[in-house]
Amino acid sequence: MSEQASATATEESSSSTKRSTQRHFLTKRNSLLLLLTVAAGAVAIVMFRSESSTASTDEVSPSAKPLPVSIFEVQRFNNYLRQRDYTGILQEARRSQLGFQRAGEVIELLVDEGQAVSDNQVIAKLDTRHIEAREQQFEAQRLEAVAVLRELINGPRSETIAAKRAELETLRAQSKVLEKQLARREKLVQGNSVSREEYESYLHQAEAAAARVDMVNRQLDELVTGTREEQKAAQQARIDQLDAMLADVKHDLDDAELRAPYAGRVAARMIDEGAVIQAGAPVVELVDSTNLEAWVGLPVATAAGLSPGSVHTLLVDGLSVQATVHSLAPEVDRATRTRNVIFKLSADQAAAPQGSVLPGQVFRFAAEQRVEKSGFWVPTTALTRSTRGLWSVYVVVPAEEVETPTSGSSENTPGSIIARRDVELLDTVDEQCFVRGTLRSGDRVVSSGTHRVVTGQRVTTDDDAMAMRAGENQ
Missing domain, CATH: 2.40.420.20 (conserved putative lor/sdh protein from methanococcus maripaludis s2 fold)
Known part of the structure; x- marks a missing residue:
């Protein structure tokens, strides 16, 4: 019985606790609803007063x-004119990677990055010992050929002609003696005083002597007449050939020096002294920093309003620069749907003040556009x-x-x-x-x-x- 009474008391206590919790929750919820109602009323009053104030105003x-x-x-x-700003970039008019036209060892590199160079200034040199040796060889061969041509033009010496004439007279005398001996042998052979064999021997000797006289006589005529024109022309052609070979050697010597094709600045240096390079390998990169171009993409209608030769103002880092319209691109860029306009900056504008206008800088160009409204x-x-x-x-x-x-x-x-x-x-x-x-x-x-x-x-x-x-x- 006592256990049942205790259980009953426990249940009543638990029920009482639950009812107390529920009453507390309902009280909090009612308070929250009351606060929200008061706030909404205050907002409505403020809005009403604001509208009343506006209406009264x-x-x-x-x-x-x-x-x-x-x-x-x-x-x-x-219609009206609308000025719009467009952004472009400054570019060098020329940029070149310079290299030698022949292979060889670089023995001198006379410039460094950022250095200014003038037109035709020597930038680098190759080893030229083999070229100079070939040049000396060809010069010696030419001297020999010129001497031979001079001899052909002047003809044989007078002493040579005199000696040939003396030789001719000697042969003629010998030929006459043999002819007389042959005549006597001919009479003797008819009288059977000498044999036929001996006669024929004298006959052959006389004919040989006459042939020698004819040969020397022709040689003398050739000496007296001089050298044939064909021989002179052939020798002259040999000299011309050697001249061409010498000119080619001189070109090789010139190609062994790398010179600047225009005035500018060295943007990059690819090699150092001692490097053995192939023909056409880049040595330095040169940019023409004195002749700048300004490239900007404009709408087609705006670009059409610019004419080549017209002068406009560009703004480069706060500096106003005068530029002339050089040309307009013949087509529209497919990516940006704009037409490139190329401005030319004068050398004075590109150099002043103190190199503040350089390739790669961004500029702004203000263009007027007519709006049909x-x-x-x-x-x-x-x-x-x-x-x-x-x-x-x-x-x-x-x-x-x-x-x-x-x-x-x-x-x-x-x-x-x-x-x-x-x-x-x-x-x-x-x-x-x-x-x-x-x-x-x-x-x-x-x-x-x-x-x-x-x-x-x-x-x-x-x-x-x-x-x-x-x-x-x-």
Whole structure:
């Protein structure tokens, strides 16, 4: 029994604890709902008061003193010029990787990176010992050929001709002796005093002597006549051939010196002294830093407005540089859909001041573009935000053009009042905005202080003040 009583007491205690927890939770929830209700009511009251204040502000008393405002008359434009900035890059007019036209060992490299070089300045040299040896060989061969040609032109010496004549006379004398001996032997052979064999021996000797006389006589004629023209021409051709070989050697000597093709600066040096290179291998990279070009991509219509030879101003790191339009690319870049315009900078502009204009720098070019849109120019201070993404301006109109409700009736209020015109903002240039909308040419737009005026408010302008003074004077 005692155990049952204890269990019953435990259950009652647990139930009491649960009921207490539930009551505490309900109390907290009710408090939170009450706080949210109070906050919502406060927000509603604030919004109501704000709307009431705005409404009271928009309501203008007809008896309120007119507010002086600044105005200007707008005019309609069928188009306008828009200045846009485009970015380009300066490039060297020429960039070359210089190398030797022949292979060899580099024995001198006379420039370093960043060094300025003049036109035709020697940059590097190759070993020329083998070329110089060939040159000496060809020069010796030429001297020999020239001497032979001189001998051919001058002909044989007089002593040689005299000796040949003496030899001819000797042979003639011998031939005559043999002819006489042959004549005697011929008579003797007819009388059978000598044998036929002995006669024929003398006959052959006489014929041989006559042949020798004829041969020496021809040689003498050749010596007297001189060298044939064909021999002279052949020897002259040999000399010309040696001259060409010497000229080729001189070209090799010239090619052993690497010279700058134009004035510029060394951008990179690829090798050092002692390197053995092949023909055409790059030695240094030279850039023409005195003749710069400015490349910029422009829209096709904008580029078409630039003519070659026209002078324009480029802005390079805050420095104004004069440049001349050199040429326009013949096609549109397929990646950027722009047309490249190439400007030429003069040598003075590229060099001054103190090399501040260098290849690789970025420049800005301002180009005017005509926009074919109709609208009005207004200052930015004349715009106020409107609904649906539009803007609005306040205009000053005669009060008789607008019916202002006063005391439940309509009547014309004298003077000028404020009216609202909704406009669309098309473009902004500096402190001016190009807009279109319900404006008309000649409308008087409030230029500043738009936060001080509302629709229907009475205002005065300089024109109104002048009219009032004129009326008082009358």
